[in-house]
Amino acid sequence: MHKYKICLEYDGTNYRGWQSQKNARSVQDTLITAAEKCLNAPVKVQGAGRTDAGVHALAQVAHLESPKKVHPDSLRMGINDNLPASVNILKVENAPPLFHARHHAVSRSYLYLISRRRTAFGKRYVWWIKDKLDCGKMKQTLELFQGFHDFASFADKRMDKESSTKVNIEGIWLKEFDDIVAVRISGSHFLWKMVRRIVGVTVEVGRGNLSRHDVEKMLCSYSAMPAHFTAPPSGLFLEKVLYEGNKLPPINVPICLF
Numbered sequence: 001m002h003k004y005k006i007c008l009e010y011d012g013t014n015y016r017g018w019q020s021q022k023n024a025r026s027v028q029d030t031l032i033t034a035a036e037k038c039l040n041a042p043v044k045v046q047g048a049g050r051t052d053a054g055v056h057a058l059a060q061v062a063h064l065e066s067p068k069k070v071h072p073d074s075l076r077m078g079i080n081d082n083l084p085a086s087v088n089i090l091k092v093e094n095a096p097p098l099f100h101a102r103h104h105a106v107s108r109s110y111l112y113l114i115s116r117r118r119t120a121f122g123k124r125y126v127w128w129i130k131d132k133l134d135c136g137k138m139k140q141t142l143e144l145f146q147g148f149h150d151f152a153s154f155a156d157k158r159m160d161k162e163s164s165t166k167v168n169i170e171g172i173w174l175k176e177f178d179d180i181v182a183v184r185i186s187g188s189h190f191l192w193k194m195v196r197r198i199v200g201v202t203v204e205v206g207r208g209n210l211s212r213h214d215v216e217k218m219l220c221s222y223s224a225m226p227a228h229f230t231a232p233p234s235g236l237f238l239e240k241v242l243y244e245g246n247k248l249p250p251i252n253v254p255i256c257l258f
Contacts, residue, residue, distance in 0.1 A: 004064045005095040011086040012056045013124050019050045030087055038078035039068050048101040048241040049108055054233030058254060061241040063101040109186040109248055111239040112199045116179045127235035133206035135176060141205045141212050142172045145198055153218040154198055154226050155191035165191060175251045184251050193230055200229035
């Protein structure tokens with residue numbers, strides 16, 4: 001078997017997420033179907049992380065195993081020819097036999113985009129908030145999440161009961177770009193809906209409906225409140241998957257919003 005490392009972007013609006021599912025359209029299955037048409041052979045594809053329904057990716061990473069050896073550039077172009085416009089392979093590289101897209105990743109970053117104005121072109125990629133936001137208070141609140149915490153209050157209750165809810169957030173930032181407020185969160189892994197709930201409660205602080213102390217209590221003991229403030233998937237992007245030696249790029253707004 002020959003193994004390839006693939007970096008791809010996708011608009012997750014019309015997908016039920018990355019992961020293969022029965023009776024639902026997934027990015028993983030779409031990629032497998034396109035690759036098998038290109039190679040005329042069965043393939044296996046494993047992603048570096050799962051994205052939920054409606055969530056996008058700027059640089060998801062996957063590995064592909066195929067019985068056929070193909071030049072990486074030819075593979076990229078061939079698979080892209082068979083993909084819908086909502087999925088695009090950015091780069092293909094030959095990978096070592098033991099490379100695993102998920103197990104070898106050391107960190108992941110997510111980017112959440114909030115729009116201060118109604119937009120005709122970026123609606124699929126932002127959360128439009130009509131209320132005035134106090135970004136100073138939001139930045140102070142985001143600082144609470146930095147470091148190692150139990151994020152039980154911020155995880156979906158349908159998550160595997162045996163999975164740990166303790167996560168180390170390596171970095172969390174808020175940056176303003178005119179009408180766009182961008183929140184980046186970086187860590188080794190994330191729980192189901194965790195990023196969207198962190199953003200959701202932080203926005204409530206920005207609106208003046210919650211205090212920083214309220215959020216601090218949610219981290220100290222379990223609260224069902226974050227579930228009520230889950231931010232919509234439209235503004236969330238899997239921004240980057242980092243491997244040994246990689247660094248995060250500067251925060252920027254995706255080209256789809258220009």
